[in-house]
Amino acid sequence: MSAAMNTPLDIAASAATSAAMNTGMNTATSASSGTPPSSAPIGATPPGRLSLHGVSKRYPTGTLAVDQVSLSISPGEVHAIVGENGAGKSTVMKMLYGLEQPSAGEIHLDGEPVRWRTPREAIAAGMGLVPQHVTLVPSFTVAENVVLGQEPRRGPLLDTRVAIEQVAETARRFGLPLDPRTPVSRLSLGEQQAVGLLKALHQGARILMLDEPTAVLAPQQAAALMTALRRYADHGLAVILITHRIAEIREVSDRFTVLRGGRVAGSAATRDVGEAEIAAMVVGRAVAPRRSRPSPAPSRRTPVLSMRAVAATDAGGRQTLEDLTLEIAGGEILGIAGVEGNGQGLLADVLAGLVRAERGQVSVDGVPLRGQGDAGIRAARAAGVAALPEDRLHDGVAPDMSITENAIANRHAEPPVVRRGVPGWFGALDLGGAARETARLLRDFGVVAASPEVPIRSLSGGNMQKVVLAREIALAPRLLVASQPTRGVDIGACESLHERLGALRDSGAAVMLISADLDELLALSDRIAVMSHGRLVGHFAAAEVDARRLGLYMTGVCHDPAARADLDAPFTPAERTEPAEPCSPSAPVTPSAPSARSALSAPATPSAPFTPFAPDEERLP
Amino acid sequence: MTSAAPPAPRASRRAGLTSLLRRAGAGIGTLPLSLAAALLVGFALTALVSDEPLRAWLALLTGPLPEFHLGAQGWELRRVVLFGAAIEDAITLALLGLAIALPFRARQFTLGADGQMFLGALAAVATSLALAAWPAAVVLPASLLAAMLVGGAWGLLPGWMRVRHGASEIVTSLMLNLVAVQLFRLILSEWMSDPGAGFIATPLLPPAASLGALIPGTHVSAMLIAVPLLAWAAQAMLDRTSAGYALRAVGQAPDFARRMGLPVARTVMLSTALGGLFAGLAGLHVSHALLGRLPVDLPAGLGYEGLVVALLARNQPRAIPMAALLYAYLRAGGQAMERGTDVPREMVLVIQALIILFVVSERLWPRLAEGLARWRSRRGAPAVETVEPSPGVAS
Amino acid sequence: MTDTWTLVVAGLVVALLRATTPILFAALGALVSDLAGCVNVALEGLMLVAAFFGVMGAVQAAELWPALPVWAHALIGGGAALLAALALALLLAVFHLEFGADLIVAGIAMNLLAAGLTVFLMASWVGDKGSTATLVSPALPALRVPGLAGWPALDLLVNGEGGRGHPLPLLLAPLAVAAVWLLLQRTPWGRWLRATGENPAAALAAGIPVKRMQYLALLASGALAGLGGVYLSMGYVTLFQADMSAGRGFLALAAVFLGARALAGTTAAALLFGASAVLATQLGALAWRPQLPQMLPPIVTLLAMAVAGARRARRPRPAAPEISQRP
Numbered sequence A: 001m002s003a004a005m006n007t008p009l010d011i012a013a014s015a016a017t018s019a020a021m022n023t024g025m026n027t028a029t030s031a032s033s034g035t036p037p038s039s040a041p042i043g044a045t046p047p048g049r050l051s052l053h054g055v056s057k058r059y060p061t062g063t064l065a066v067d068q069v070s071l072s073i074s075p076g077e078v079h080a081i082v083g084e085n086g087a088g089k090s091t092v093m094k095m096l097y098g099l100e101q102p103s104a105g106e107i108h109l110d111g112e113p114v115r116w117r118t119p120r121e122a123i124a125a126g127m128g129l130v131p132q133h134v135t136l137v138p139s140f141t142v143a144e145n146v147v148l149g150q151e152p153r154r155g156p157l158l159d160t161r162v163a164i165e166q167v168a169e170t171a172r173r174f175g176l177p178l179d180p181r182t183p184v185s186r187l188s189l190g191e192q193q194a195v196g197l198l199k200a201l202h203q204g205a206r207i208l209m210l211d212e213p214t215a216v217l218a219p220q221q222a223a224a225l226m227t228a229l230r231r232y233a234d235h236g237l238a239v240i241l242i243t244h245r246i247a248e249i250r251e252v253s254d255r256f257t258v259l260r261g262g263r264v265a266g267s268a269a270t271r272d273v274g275e276a277e278i279a280a281m282v283v284g285r286a287v288a289p290r291r292s293r294p295s296p297a298p299s300r301r302t303p304v305l306s307m308r309a310v311a312a313t314d315a316g317g318r319q320t321l322e323d324l325t326l327e328i329a330g331g332e333i334l335g336i337a338g339v340e341g342n343g344q345g346l347l348a349d350v351l352a353g354l355v356r357a358e359r360g361q362v363s364v365d366g367v368p369l370r371g372q373g374d375a376g377i378r379a380a381r382a383a384g385v386a387a388l389p390e391d392r393l394h395d396g397v398a399p400d401m402s403i404t405e406n407a408i409a410n411r412h413a414e415p416p417v418v419r420r421g422v423p424g425w426f427g428a429l430d431l432g433g434a435a436r437e438t439a440r441l442l443r444d445f446g447v448v449a450a451s452p453e454v455p456i457r458s459l460s461g462g463n464m465q466k467v468v469l470a471r472e473i474a475l476a477p478r479l480l481v482a483s484q485p486t487r488g489v490d491i492g493a494c495e496s497l498h499e500r501l502g503a504l505r506d507s508g509a510a511v512m513l514i515s516a517d518l519d520e521l522l523a524l525s526d527r528i529a530v531m532s533h534g535r536l537v538g539h540f541a542a543a544e545v546d547a548r549r550l551g552l553y554m555t556g557v558c559h560d561p562a563a564r565a566d567l568d569a570p571f572t573p574a575e576r577t578e579p580a581e582p583c584s585p586s587a588p589v590t591p592s593a594p595s596a597r598s599a600l601s602a603p604a605t606p607s608a609p610f611t612p613f614a615p616d617e618e619r620l621p
Numbered sequence B: 001m002t003s004a005a006p007p008a009p010r011a012s013r014r015a016g017l018t019s020l021l022r023r024a025g026a027g028i029g030t031l032p033l034s035l036a037a038a039l040l041v042g043f044a045l046t047a048l049v050s051d052e053p054l055r056a057w058l059a060l061l062t063g064p065l066p067e068f069h070l071g072a073q074g075w076e077l078r079r080v081v082l083f084g085a086a087i088e089d090a091i092t093l094a095l096l097g098l099a100i101a102l103p104f105r106a107r108q109f110t111l112g113a114d115g116q117m118f119l120g121a122l123a124a125v126a127t128s129l130a131l132a133a134w135p136a137a138v139v140l141p142a143s144l145l146a147a148m149l150v151g152g153a154w155g156l157l158p159g160w161m162r163v164r165h166g167a168s169e170i171v172t173s174l175m176l177n178l179v180a181v182q183l184f185r186l187i188l189s190e191w192m193s194d195p196g197a198g199f200i201a202t203p204l205l206p207p208a209a210s211l212g213a214l215i216p217g218t219h220v221s222a223m224l225i226a227v228p229l230l231a232w233a234a235q236a237m238l239d240r241t242s243a244g245y246a247l248r249a250v251g252q253a254p255d256f257a258r259r260m261g262l263p264v265a266r267t268v269m270l271s272t273a274l275g276g277l278f279a280g281l282a283g284l285h286v287s288h289a290l291l292g293r294l295p296v297d298l299p300a301g302l303g304y305e306g307l308v309v310a311l312l313a314r315n316q317p318r319a320i321p322m323a324a325l326l327y328a329y330l331r332a333g334g335q336a337m338e339r340g341t342d343v344p345r346e347m348v349l350v351i352q353a354l355i356i357l358f359v360v361s362e363r364l365w366p367r368l369a370e371g372l373a374r375w376r377s378r379r380g381a382p383a384v385e386t387v388e389p390s391p392g393v394a395s
Numbered sequence C: 001m002t003d004t005w006t007l008v009v010a011g012l013v014v015a016l017l018r019a020t021t022p023i024l025f026a027a028l029g030a031l032v033s034d035l036a037g038c039v040n041v042a043l044e045g046l047m048l049v050a051a052f053f054g055v056m057g058a059v060q061a062a063e064l065w066p067a068l069p070v071w072a073h074a075l076i077g078g079g080a081a082l083l084a085a086l087a088l089a090l091l092l093a094v095f096h097l098e099f100g101a102d103l104i105v106a107g108i109a110m111n112l113l114a115a116g117l118t119v120f121l122m123a124s125w126v127g128d129k130g131s132t133a134t135l136v137s138p139a140l141p142a143l144r145v146p147g148l149a150g151w152p153a154l155d156l157l158v159n160g161e162g163g164r165g166h167p168l169p170l171l172l173a174p175l176a177v178a179a180v181w182l183l184l185q186r187t188p189w190g191r192w193l194r195a196t197g198e199n200p201a202a203a204l205a206a207g208i209p210v211k212r213m214q215y216l217a218l219l220a221s222g223a224l225a226g227l228g229g230v231y232l233s234m235g236y237v238t239l240f241q242a243d244m245s246a247g248r249g250f251l252a253l254a255a256v257f258l259g260a261r262a263l264a265g266t267t268a269a270a271l272l273f274g275a276s277a278v279l280a281t282q283l284g285a286l287a288w289r290p291q292l293p294q295m296l297p298p299i300v301t302l303l304a305m306a307v308a309g310a311r312r313a314r315r316p317r318p319a320a321p322e323i324s325q326r327p
Helices: A002-006 A015-031 A089-095 A119-124 A142-146 A160-173 A189-202 A219-234 A246-252 A275-283 A344-352 A373-382 A392-396 A403-407 A431-445 A461-473 A491-506 A518-524 A547-554 A593-601 B016-025 B030-049 B053-062 B080-105 B113-130 B136-165 B169-191 B223-240 B242-252 B254-259 B264-291 B302-312 B317-340 B347-360 B364-378 C002-035 C043-064 C070-098 C103-126 C152-159 C168-186 C188-198 C200-205 C210-234 C248-258 C263-285 C291-313
Strands: A050-058 A064-073 A078-083 A104-109 A112-114 A127-130 A207-211 A238-243 A255-260 A263-269 A303-313 A320-329 A332-337 A359-364 A385-388 A479-483 A510-514 A527-532 A535-541 B067-071 B074-078
Touching (some): A064 A078, A064 A089, A064 A104, A064 A263, A078 A089, A089 A238, A142 A160, A142 A189, A160 A189, A189 A207, A207 A219, A219 A238, A219 A246, A275 A547, A303 A344, A303 A510, A320 A344, A320 A359, A320 A510, A320 A535, A332 A491, A332 A518, A344 A373, A344 A385, A344 A479, A344 A510, A373 A385, A373 B254, A392 A461, A403 A431, A403 A461, A431 A461, A461 A491, A479 A491, A491 A510, A491 A518, A510 A518, A518 A547, A527 A547, B030 B347, B053 B317, B080 B113, B080 B136, B080 B223, B080 B242, B080 B264, B080 B302, B080 B317, B113 B136, B113 B169, B113 B302, B136 B169, B136 B264, B136 C291, B169 C248, B169 C291, B223 B242, B223 B264, B242 B254, B242 B264, B302 B317, B302 B347, B347 C103, C002 C043, C002 C168, C002 C188, C002 C210, C002 C248, C002 C263, C043 C070, C043 C103, C043 C210, C043 C248, C070 C103, C168 C188, C168 C263, C188 C200, C188 C210, C200 C210, C210 C248, C248 C263, C248 C291, C263 C291
Parallel strands (some): A078 A238, A127 A207, A207 A238, A332 A510, A332 A527, A385 A479, A479 A510
Antiparallel strands (some): A050 A064, A104 A112, A255 A263, A303 A359
């Protein structure tokens, strides 16, 4: 019992200690020397009821990011907002935090309409936001970051001692074992996330919003965080959780809302709906008519691309690849499915030569790709790798340059673009010839443009992508890595692009298709591999899998630990059809509600030095 | 290109000025507006301080023009000195403008034209003095080469430091300016000073090295022909060669350029070296055409005025000779103003500063348009629809 | 023997302090604005206007209120100087923050503006384009500690040459360092300033008025640079000369980079630069060329930047580091 008094929110929780927790919290509150900025402890005043009524957000550029969204959250409720990237979830969060204002509709708090013009106003109203990407000041300590903007003062000067005390107190209350004096630059990403959470709680948030909080956490840490959120809600907070992981939705949320294309695509109480149904709502049920395709011939083909046990980390440290093994043969399209942020971007960068593999080997036509940065890119191009980048405007084109200039970008120093006879750097460009060729290209691809000399920015997304594809194909690549190729592209251009990709495959090249659009993957690919957390979790023949099944693997409900995507690899075995246990028995299930307790009672693994809310073995009664 | 909504039809007549300002804010046509505004503000300042502001401004705007005089032997050109000075300055400024504009196109904000100019001039003079006995056909090309090489090498340094060490080229080029000026003074006073002159300077350049005057009575030399050719050549390089293409791509879309396998590092260094090359030529112009020798107290700071010329020309080489002429005309006008009235020519510096400010303030004219529209609507005119930018972080 | 040496050392220290003061003030200004994410290249111009308007303000005050004591005229001049520097800094801030002008270019424009305006006004009001030597302008009050005649070295140190005391700005300089330290490390606004510069998104999310902080930072750097300028024309030298700042504004910027954008490092760098100025004069007295020591500050800065870059290159680099990630 004394242990419970010392650690009021200790989550080696049994029913007996929950009463003690309440007492413990009240005792702790009254005993604390300086109260945090929110004048009342949790539970003393009822937190507000938040509701959105027909809220829309249209940006000056014309983009409609949020379209007539209505939802409501009650105190004590954990509400999950689910959706793909670009579905509008982050924009809704920004509007609830004063970073953006709705163009239409109203936000109500406690029945009163509110309009927050700055985060300061939202914070004062009791909103708290833990954003997806850390917004901490690297050179400050934990305490300094947490009190930033509302520092305790003694006269005009800072009162550091009180700040540390208050932050330590809040950390204790909410079970976040962080030392207030540590500089945040020394913390891991998971710990930095906890600091963000601590900050929102310290500011007295009654309504806590978290944007994909488990993206940077290991499974045990994620599970522990979910449990903590449940506890906060039980004590009266309202929690809004943006996530795409079905397990989390099932584990912790009371209700959920699905956003697609800025609109509400569905909403329900979590206990009324099964996992598989949620997955279906998230990925969409519509399945386009599939093209029939002969199943891949038995392997003895030589791979064009070969990746063996590749591990890599991106520059920001956010994404990793772990033990990735895959191969693509000539005349084949390998689809990579997965929710964004699970390593696909890094995979594309490794293949483009930007990032070097830390372990394992990447080779094209048997030639290993080496180097990174400028040298790596040149090596990749020399080996015959071409790419359709995910961020078209930023990485795929020079928006202010003409179509012709964009079309020759990868051949600008060689003939025939360079007129023969004038070698080297100052080789004269055959602009006339390039323009003619570009005009022909535009005709072939069905791009309508005033002339090849207009800035490429003036083209629609689909037409722009056609130019990019044409450019990449012009050099007859051996491998084309297409990342989200039809994002922001109209239907007509989609068809055309798909045809071209198919034609490229038929000509003998290897194609990797990374896409969040399952219909596209299923229609084009020969085989599909699913990525999650930087690993392969499933490997399928496209003809033998459907969107529902892919959705289960993408959202973490199932995973195949032995998944490999080389030419000889077996396909992931089929799951059982009983809804209770949709996955094959050999696959360990990621922590979901029933096993939360078992995951937590296991001691923290040595590889995860920081596990928030970890039960302290010595302090257990 | 802009995101401004079109004005409501009922207000179309009244919104004339507003929509003009808004369209001007789209980037086309702000230049005359900025120039006019700068001149207006300068005029207001002058009126505060001078007894004869109108006369002063007239002198500023028309002073440098030469006079055509129908004399006994037909048409004569009189009052050429100031006109010549304008053209000479224009040549120097055009070269300095090219020295800034080319690196700027590659997104290298190097401000090192001053130092490059000083060292280029020194190298040219040293070469000319060393080859004094040779004919012009040898001396001149050698001096040109020396100026270009030394200027180019000094210009390479900030680019190299940016590529190898990620060092901000703004700071490195400023530092290199300081070093260059000191080096110039040291070398000149130590090894190249003419004991016979009354002040510390190099000896007079040999006649073989001097660039003769095209217009008698001025220092306008053959460089007058060379500069437009050089500007044209620079533009052609940018538009029509692989190196120029890479330079533009690196400047406009660096991540894209990288992914396309363009040689980013090499391009960055080439851009700053080319800038130095032109600045070196500017130095040669000063020493060989204008002054005939190099004094130790050659005034520093002309390089920063090259920045204004580049800005006016929007970093397009082919527009630089015109921009330089406009700018130099203002400077010569300032001299005329000073000579004829009580307004000193430093007022031109003030105007130059104002021109820079107005030209680079991207939101100045649109915001004025918004303010005007709101003022009109408050006075009862039907409101013109304005689009509020979504608030966020200022930077 | 020791007496002579201590005297010499004391003399050098005094010379060091005299040379460092203007650079230090400007460097403090550069630091404050740089920490908020605004690189202020207009320090030259700020010092110039302060130097000029200080002299003119004092002279004008003497004309308007001749009955006041001289030190009152000087202080009024000092006030005018600070106002002028603040006005120029405000102009820079408005053009950058409201009208979207690029900060570097606008800063250079400010330098041009200051150079032109000061000479222009000087010619109009004084009739001389070189300096205000024809005017009698006062120096700022100096503080002297009496009764140190028995300890010549100490007397020299505290009271300067001739025992007349050090002018106010020189004494304010160490106070300014302490004040900036206090502000940055011990007040909320210092935290907000640093947050604004390091991670504006975090600052905004924490409710900090980012734009207002940037305004305040630029104004503060204007005030500090103004103090440096007023020292130039109303300290030991009591006149204004064209181009009086002579590159100190750029050296101040270099001091911030050399000092790794930290207060201690910046102060040390400013001292270093002051020392090379002293060295230049000393060597000049020995008939050595003054240019070599004057080259020292920028060369040292370049080397430091090269070393810092080499160290950074060992860590993973962001995309296209060859291109300025300009604010």
